[in-house]
Amino acid sequence: MTMNREGRPTRPEAAEDAGAETWTGNRALMLEEPLLFEIGDTRTTGVDIEAVGEGDDAHLAGLRRTRPIGLAGLSEPETVRHYTRLSRQNYAIDLGLFPLGSCTMKHNPRLCEKAARLPGFADVHPLQPIDTVQGALQLIAELGEWLIRLTGMHSVAMSPKAGAHGELCGLLAIRSALEARGDKREVILVPESAHGTNPATAAFAGYRVESIPANAAGRVDLTALKARLGPDVAGVMITNPNTCGLFEPDMIEISRAVHEAGGLVYCDGANFNAIVGRVRPGDLGIDAMHINLHKTFSTPHGGGGPGAGPVVFSEALTPFAPLPFVDKIQADGGDRYILVEEECVGEHHGRSFGRMTAFHGQMGMFSRALAYILSHGADGLRQVAEDAVLNANYILRRLEDLLDAPFAASGPCMHEALFSDKGFAEGMTTLDLAKGLIDEGYHPMTMYFPLVVHGAMLVEPTETESKAALDQFIGALRHVAERARAGDTSLKAAPFHAPRRRLDETLAARKPVLVYREQDTAEAAE
């Protein structure tokens, strides 16, 4: 091997030696980590519990546990190492651009984490007497007021726990409102480009789902929609900006037509980030819309939740909003916040469709979202939408010569750019391109969604990326796209440099292994 004066190899063939197997299976900073149950045992603990003397069984009704549970424990240093090593096998916004379309993976300000951990929010019980939680209720009311003002709607339900839970909240309100006027409509119309939660939610709320086609420009086909409206249609669920990353220019007309036919309009607010401060959904004739606080208002995604999905309502739906909610009254010459719960129903909320969750919603997300909103203010939130849309259009225009952009001809996109696999060499797929991007150090875009575009790639950069970060990402994506167009078959085996190569998902589904079983017990079971 040829070495330079510092003893470093200078010839390319020497680099291949670096790929040799290591004794540990580790590759320097890429560390293999066994399962907790392989390194821990039931005798080890990482906490010291203060002993409280001998208890007796007098109050246990003979239900004392007799069998071991099988919970492996680790000491604190081992625990910290286990999870730190696991964490390093994850991609994250903190590491780089995360262009997952429709998920709005923007920077998570750490001020918001600090706010949520203030003991006055984090260490308060949901059933404390109302007078001891006035600050918590005020925070919920302030956030709710911001959401109402930003959307131009009439009221807000804060308790839904996530986007899909918010969709359910909206549809239950719609169904309650229709039933209250004795109208038993059975059908919800959903555009074929909708996210899968929309039809699932409508079905969960007891509706039959019918699809509305998209037109050639990637928008709802207004003529087809109008033709389908009638006395059996309870309403529509429309995502706007839609899942192709486009604003629905006919939205006002859609709302008017649905209302004229006696239905109500649900808007999926997953993409509110594109229009916050520039458009108020209330001005589009919408009756209900959920807001994913974990998207537009940047509460962290946490590897898949927890999120929060407050729902804003039009005046027509407000009386049917779920319990509980916060109300402000005047008492002793000052503001007092109360919780309107089940017991209040008879008095001033007789038509609520009921409770959706224990307690009052995702307080930990409310404090984060309010910190985010106050930081940005009215001017900053408008800038958020503008920069998000600017960044997406920049990506669209810098890639459309190389990647097919099915709707680029019809004008600018909103906060995300949609591409298809048209133009790839025979046999090369969206999945291959995505896995190639992993090797370039990026999380891939959303793949194969929306379903209306073949081999869809939905790229959402968000406003928290600098121009330099976008330029590097564009460079990487162009490089991988060129390989896909040229039929570079090595892409089929990508990723090469991730903690794992492509994983066998078919095997996982065919023979599900969902919990760890110790070797001997597993064998005994067979």
Add this chain to the structure above:
Amino acid sequence: MRYLPLSDTDRQQMLETIGATSIDDLFIDVPEAARLASKIDDLPDHASELAVERHLVRLAGRNLVAGQVPFFLGCGAYRHHIPASVDHLIQRGEFLTSYTPYQPEIAQGTLQALFEFQTQVARLYGCDVANASMYDGSTACWEAIAMARRITRRGKAILSAGLHPHYVSVAQTMARFTGDVLEVAAPDLSGEPDTERLLGAIDGDTSAVVVQYPDILGRLGDLGGLAARAHEAGALLVAVVTEPVALGLLRSPGEMGADIVVGEGQGIGVGLNFGGPYVGLFACKEKFVRQMPGRLAGETVDAEGKRGFVLTLSTREQHIRREKATSNICTNSGLCALAFSIHMTLLGEKGLRALAEANHARAAAAARRLAGLPGVELVNRAFFNEFTLKLPMEARPVVRAMADAGVLGGVSLGRLYPDAPALANGLVVAVTETVTDEDVTALEQALIEALK
């Protein structure tokens, strides 16, 4: 603005690249009637980190912090000590700022942690399998009722009177729209859970009998008889556990024959947070796995034969099945599940058992002392770390008076059951390892004062 990296020069250059003259060109699809010409009026502009923090600290200061006073509230949310390393680890950016593991090659950290979480939950509950978590205990409970309907093809569930009233409300809200029939009853202030009533109510139309263990008053009953009776009638037993620490000391529902076990995981690893975010736990027998809602992490191998983990059985889920999915749930409660799992790893079997013993011993000692006060009776025959006292007067004003005296002394049943006068004198008291002897003395004194 500190969170927005583009400069005005960047913006200008980018607009030129795009071929737009101004940002307004990019919003041309918005109908003119709905375009806002400038920022929304009468809302404040952006603020410094210092200013925002000042405002939020002021709001937080208007709440009485549980950890700063003698504290005895439970009823579905429990205050336990959480080791400092838990919060440190969940704040690692690779966990905090990652997403649902759609690209498993670069999400093994989340996926392996979820696989470990599922194993911990399944073992704690005494079940074969568990999912990657739900929103919270109340929504998990409804999902279990809906799952039992799918499995048995029957639409009537019998809910124990000891089931948390918020969980009952959530199920009633949903059942109104799905057409499920729910048989519900309010609890009474007797020492035993309503096992006898449930045994008598199960019939050939029953999809599931739903029992909380320990129940809302903290009472304990063997689930074995209910499981046997339910199975005889072709129904399922759904057990609901709102305090996970209890299962460090008590026999698990799965061991007693429950088919689906769900519950709230907040008590391990997740703070009170005024009610959310929490983490719903969901486990069942293996034969029902394809009817289970929610995300599942599963083991597999990669192209080199190395073990790895992926999201699996997604053909149950909304993004594939759309309106035919088992649930509309899309995410789980990932970071709370991680906190649960890290805390459980620190505890291990040994620590969890010691923690549960400490809770029960402290609760038993407190129950003895409080039941000795004049006019105060202990309702429960058995309990884990939470029990109900029958006071000589309505408990709601007593709770408020104690709070004025700086003691958060429990949850009045009048708060949870405003329409049930028979329960109005009930006070539910939770005693965890965080409660000291001095705290119990303070509660005694406050109670004596309030009852005067």
